[in-house]
Amino acid sequence: MAHETAFAWALIAGMALTAFLLRAVFVVPGSRLRLPAGVEQVLRYAPAAALMAIIVPDVAMSQGTLAIAIDNPRFVAGVVAFAVAVVTRSIILTILAGMLVLTAVRLLVS
Numbered sequence: 001m002a003h004e005t006a007f008a009w010a011l012i013a014g015m016a017l018t019a020f021l022l023r024a025v026f027v028v029p030g031s032r033l034r035l036p037a038g039v040e041q042v043l044r045y046a047p048a049a050a051l052m053a054i055i056v057p058d059v060a061m062s063q064g065t066l067a068i069a070i071d072n073p074r075f076v077a078g079v080v081a082f083a084v085a086v087v088t089r090s091i092i093l094t095i096l097a098g099m100l101v102l103t104a105v106r107l108l109v110s
Contacts, residue, residue: 071109077102 026033035043059078060068068075081098088094 073102073105073109076105 055078059074060066060072062072062074070076077098080101081094084090084097085094
């Protein structure tokens, strides 16, 4: 039992050290570290890609299956919210439009 506890603590310490070192690589050098222009350009898309990776499966899936159809309230609301975002570039209007459409479609489909 004591061996397992020591191993668990060593594993936690190792993971913490790894996480710290991975972050320190970019923080410690400060402005002296210059990434190549291509890498900087690719990294600009990382937040959008991460957000899409989180949102798209939730919007396009229903009960574990692909549900790209008019009877999927989340898909319809997502499409409308995307269109509003493209046209208006307003976060508030995008959220309001998505929530209103989601509520309306849920009421109509149920």
